[in-house]
Amino acid sequence: MTVKDTGRAKAAGDEVAVTGYRGPAPGNGSESFSSVKLAGTGDAIASGGISNTGYIGTLTVQRTLREPASWPHQVGVIPSEARSFQYRAEADRLRAAVDGGGTAVLCQVLAGMGGVGKTQLATDYARAAWDEGGLDVLVWVTASGRSSVVSGYAQAGVELCRADPEQAAKTFLAWLAPKPGQRPCRWLIVLDDVTDPGDLVVRPDDPGYRYSLWPPASPHGRTLLTTRCRDAALFGQDRRRIKVGLFTPAESAAYLTTALDAQGRTEPTGQLTALAAELGHLPLAAAYLIDSGDTAAGYRDLLADRATRLTDLAPEALPDGQPTALAAAWSLSIDRADTLRPVGLARPMLHLASLLDANGIPQTILTSEPARAHLAAHRTATNPARARRPKWWPGRRR
Secondary structure: OOOOOOOOOEEOOOOOEEOOOOOOOOOOOOEEEEEEEEOOOEEEEEOOOOEEOOOOOOOEEEEEEOOOOOOOEEEOOOOOOOOOOOOOHHHHHHHHHHHOOOOOOEEEEEEOOOOOOHHHHHHHHHHHHHHOOOOOEEEEEEOOOHHHHHHHHHHHHHHHHOOOOOOHHHHHHHHHOOOOOOOOOOEEEEEEEEOOHHHHOOOOOOOOOOOOOOOOOOOOEEEEEEEOOOOHHHOEOOEEEEEOOOOOHHHHHHHHHHHHHOOOOOOOHHHHHHHHHHOOOOOOOHHHHHHHOOOHHHHHHHHHHHHHHHHHHOOOOOOOOOOHHHHHHHHHHHHHHHOOOOOOOHHHHHHHHOOOOOOOOOHHHHOOHHHHHHHHHHOOOOOHHHOOOOOOOOOOOO
């Protein structure tokens, strides 16, 4: 076969440059292709991928294995620290449990209702361990479903083991287990927001659940979970539960004070203490006060009015034992957001987002034509002058 006037194709990074090849894509991501020989055309040069200048037959490929990522190495994105983050007693209990846990795998479970700061406590612990140089590998996984856990492990397997993507999750779990003569690896796996303990274990009755996703026992490894679940399957001899409750009165008042002070705002201590109690000692309202300019006393009046309306509408509808104040604070915040530009889009956007993954939504979905059509059709007819008591509020008096 003769190939003429094809020039040279070049690929950089992990891309693939192909100008004529019609055969199967070679390789599986665990190899790099340093050069491709084409009769009569010279070398097609590739870096991290395949480069072909026009040959339609068989390729002769020289392969070189990629090197695993060097340590220290982080996989996944650790959430940003919340503004006015409060250091809490639970953080001390977490560190004490880890430091005094012995040589077996240390699995700590931060358990509590939604909104009490479990992820922020895990973030604080993980960042401190990383910054202090106590880890070789840190893997942060959003664990809201088995597929997301497998994806997180697979990413770690590709980066740390250069594994075949199809087998990368299993390869990574096997890699975590200590082996004789192997360099010890100090690792921390954070499984954030575990919603179903069954996602992590073997389910013999379901062929899709063929292996456990619990990290293996290692004298150098630690596992940290956050969850709202109270399922006993999450707790056992090798898994220690750390209950994360509401802020203490002092912590909730300090949170409001610190957040306002950062914006040059001051409020009477008595008003902030009372507001913190009315919010059920959850970290709420600071953003509303800063954005709206309302006083703590004014917000307390709004909160009381809205809580009364919500109680009349659905007295037993709130999950997880959350106080009515939580729903009232959210309701006020959504009303406020609907008055900001673009006016009237906050509520329908939240309705749309509530159907999607709470841990990450691609921007292309939210800006797609169906999403824009939804927003246009359901845009809130908000009157800024009546933002606090909009005419469409279902509990308004007629």
